[in-house]
Amino acid sequence: MSAAFADRSLIPDHVVAAPDLPDIFPTVRRRGGIVGLIRRHPTTAIGLALLAIMLICAVFAPYLATVDPTALSPARRTRVPSAQYWFGTDMLGRDVYSRVIYGTRVSLIVGFSVAFLASVAGLAIGLVSGFVRVLDGVVMRIMDGLMSIPPILLAVALMALTRGSVGNVVTAITIAEIPRVARLVRGVVLSLREQPYVDGAVASGTTVPMIIWRHILPNTLAPLSVQATYICASAMITEAILSFIGAGTPPNIPSWGNIMADGRALWQVKPYIVFFPGVFLSLTVLAVNLVGDGLRDALDPRMAKRL
Amino acid sequence: MSGHLLEVNDLKKHFPVRGGMVGGKGGAIRAVDGVSFSVDRGETLSIVGESGCGKSTVGRAILRLMDVTSGQVVLDGTRIDDMSAGSMRPWRRRIQVVFQDPFSSLNPRMKVRDILAEPLRNFGLARGSKATEVRVGELLDTVRLPRDAASRFPHEFSGGQRQRIGIARALAPEPDLIICDEAVSALDVSVKAQVVNLLQDLQRDLGLALLFISHDLAIVEHMTHRVAVMYLGQIVEIATRTKIFGQPKHPYTFALLSAVPVPQPGASRTRVVLSGDVPSPINPPSGCRFHTRCPFVFDRCKVEEPHLRAISPGQEAACHLHDLPAEQNPLA
Numbered sequence: 001m002s003a004a005f006a007d008r009s010l011i012p013d014h015v016v017a018a019p020d021l022p023d024i025f026p027t028v029r030r031r032g033g034i035v036g037l038i039r040r041h042p043t044t045a046i047g048l049a050l051l052a053i054m055l056i057c058a059v060f061a062p063y064l065a066t067v068d069p070t071a072l073s074p075a076r077r078t079r080v081p082s083a084q085y086w087f088g089t090d091m092l093g094r095d096v097y098s099r100v101i102y103g104t105r106v107s108l109i110v111g112f113s114v115a116f117l118a119s120v121a122g123l124a125i126g127l128v129s130g131f132v133r134v135l136d137g138v139v140m141r142i143m144d145g146l147m148s149i150p151p152i153l154l155a156v157a158l159m160a161l162t163r164g165s166v167g168n169v170v171t172a173i174t175i176a177e178i179p180r181v182a183r184l185v186r187g188v189v190l191s192l193r194e195q196p197y198v199d200g201a202v203a204s205g206t207t208v209p210m211i212i213w214r215h216i217l218p219n220t221l222a223p224l225s226v227q228a229t230y231i232c233a234s235a236m237i238t239e240a241i242l243s244f245i246g247a248g249t250p251p252n253i254p255s256w257g258n259i260m261a262d263g264r265a266l267w268q269v270k271p272y273i274v275f276f277p278g279v280f281l282s283l284t285v286l287a288v289n290l291v292g293d294g295l296r297d298a299l300d301p302r303m304a305k306r307l
Numbered sequence: 308m309s310g311h312l313l314e315v316n317d318l319k320k321h322f323p324v325r326g327g328m329v330g331g332k333g334g335a336i337r338a339v340d341g342v343s344f345s346v347d348r349g350e351t352l353s354i355v356g357e358s359g360c361g362k363s364t365v366g367r368a369i370l371r372l373m374d375v376t377s378g379q380v381v382l383d384g385t386r387i388d389d390m391s392a393g394s395m396r397p398w399r400r401r402i403q404v405v406f407q408d409p410f411s412s413l414n415p416r417m418k419v420r421d422i423l424a425e426p427l428r429n430f431g432l433a434r435g436s437k438a439t440e441v442r443v444g445e446l447l448d449t450v451r452l453p454r455d456a457a458s459r460f461p462h463e464f465s466g467g468q469r470q471r472i473g474i475a476r477a478l479a480p481e482p483d484l485i486i487c488d489e490a491v492s493a494l495d496v497s498v499k500a501q502v503v504n505l506l507q508d509l510q511r512d513l514g515l516a517l518l519f520i521s522h523d524l525a526i527v528e529h530m531t532h533r534v535a536v537m538y539l540g541q542i543v544e545i546a547t548r549t550k551i552f553g554q555p556k557h558p559y560t561f562a563l564l565s566a567v568p569v570p571q572p573g574a575s576r577t578r579v580v581l582s583g584d585v586p587s588p589i590n591p592p593s594g595c596r597f598h599t600r601c602p603f604v605f606d607r608c609k610v611e612e613p614h615l616r617a618i619s620p621g622q623e624a625a626c627h628l629h630d631l632p633a634e635q636n637p638l639a
Binding site: 195196197199200201202203204205206207210214215218219 | 367370372396397399400402403404406407408411412413414415416417425426429430473476479480
């Protein structure tokens with residue numbers, strides 16, 4: 001029989017002995033701060049800037065708006081955009097610019113609340129489902145059932161049970177979005193459980209709660225954050241759709257959806273009433289998605305170093 | 308009680324197979340089907356065999372990463388295979404593991420410091436952050452990594468370096484036995500040699516026992532004391548290194564060894580080429596499990612299952628050939 005490792009005494013030591021590695025950690029100077037961010041992640045920077053503008057609009061709406069967004073002015077209906085009415089006025093003479101600025105509040109509140117609530121609830125359900133095998137079947141069949149209904153229809157149906165308010169809109173969209181998060185988290189948990197480092201942790205005496213806390217949860221956050229931004233964006237759109245068809249935000253609170261609904265009848269002659277809230281909605285959704293991509297890269301240590 | 312550090316008695320691990328859509332009662336994959344061996348302190352026992360023969364399952368069963376179907380795992384005179392998760396924890400300190408894949412065996416979100424501190428904290432081996440830091444530094448020294456590696460993430464290291472981190476984690480709780488599950492198979496040759504040498508040095512310095520699970524016979528020959536050869540969930544031969552590599556007594560061992568390349572141009576060798584594939588572990592062949600592929604098969608092999616028995620001092624094989632007169636036994 002052969003020896004792949006020939007008799008070591010015949011070979012000079014320095015040939016066989018493993019040299020210590022010359023390594024290893026090149027120091028890379030990275031530019032920090034805003035300039036660094038713009039250089040390395042220009043799209044994320046654009047997304048953050050847009051989102052910051054929208055946040056400012058929402059927070060400082062009373063100062064940015066030119067007039068009360070609900071003030072009627074029957075004598076000045078359907079004015080085209082001008083120095084006085086930047087985005088024109090609608091068919092009741094309300095200032096579209098002020099309404100759009102105030103509408104930012106509804107969109108951001110709904111988007112962020114739904115993203116947060118659906119993530120937390122979905123994470124909890126997904127973790128339970130991934131770790132408690134007995135419950136897995138039941139929980140996942142319920143989630144499948146919810147998922148078989150398109151989220152918008154489900155939200156419309158839920159809204160039909162209550163009266164229109166921002167809180168109810170948030171609840172309805174959250175319920176519609178939870179199954180997607182739960183399914184994602186469960187899948188991630190199941191694959192992480194099979195990772196050798198989890199086995200290694202078990203072998204080093206780590207208890208199950210600590211394994212979830214230290215090994216499962218941190219590795220779930222990256223995909224979850226991406227999913228959360230997607231949910232945030234889709235919740236904003238769903239809210240606009242609900243408001244557009246009159247099933248969402250009540251008409252006395254301006255939201256992009258109901259501003260567009262008001263302008264719908266006139267869109268061929270006065271397109272700006274629909275145009276401006278539509279642009280705001282698109283830009284906000286785009287911004288959220290860009291920030292989501294940036295977040296994913298930042299949370300993945302491998303991606304972070306490469307970029 | 309016997310003096311063995313680890314004793315495995317008639318270990319079986321069957322994975323149930325669900326048949327069809329309705330989940331009717333199917334058969335079972337007999338991944339490990341009656342395996343017995345022992346490991347002494349400071350000894351290296353290698354388990355070799357081709358893919359799917361159950362060698363990794365043996366390792367996972369000993370580590371209690373899965374429950375066994377039947378049989379016993381005895382560590383230092385105490386059965387650990389039937390312990391509850393809670394009472395098992397202190398025993399886990401004594402058996403550690405190094406995995407094959409150096410990329411998925413370290414949590415990508417934990418710094419090396421935290422990876423190494425985890426077992427220390429779990430077993431209360433270092434009190435306070437200062438003591439932990441000191442111990443982490445020692446562990447890095449032991450595996451010959453620079454101390455500033457502690458504040459790095461695993462992805463900043465090469466495969467060999469990561470494998471050393473894995474070894475350091477296994478060493479952290481000061482175990483008696485380390486199970487190396489294909490620990491060097493994923494590394495390229497030069498790095499493999501470094502890691503093997505490191506393991507040997509650690510064994511000498513710390514008196515570790517190693518259970519070295521591998522399919523790489525060259526590495527095994529280089530570093531082991533004893534070898535167990537597995538085929539379809541059973542040990543077909545177990546012997547000291549010189550006996551296995553010098554005079555194999557089981558046809559399967561013989562065939563395995565003949566497949567090892569000889570690093571010498573023009574070297575001649577007898578190559579035993581096995582025909583066919585490994586039979587399914589759901590429905591293993593009758594009699595000797597190897598009879599479908601054995602070049603020396605005769606009638607008795609098809610009906611009667613051979614058991615491991617001593618062929619010579621320090622060598623056991625499960626083969627009917629050795630009941631034949633010496634002149635008819637090709638492996639005598």
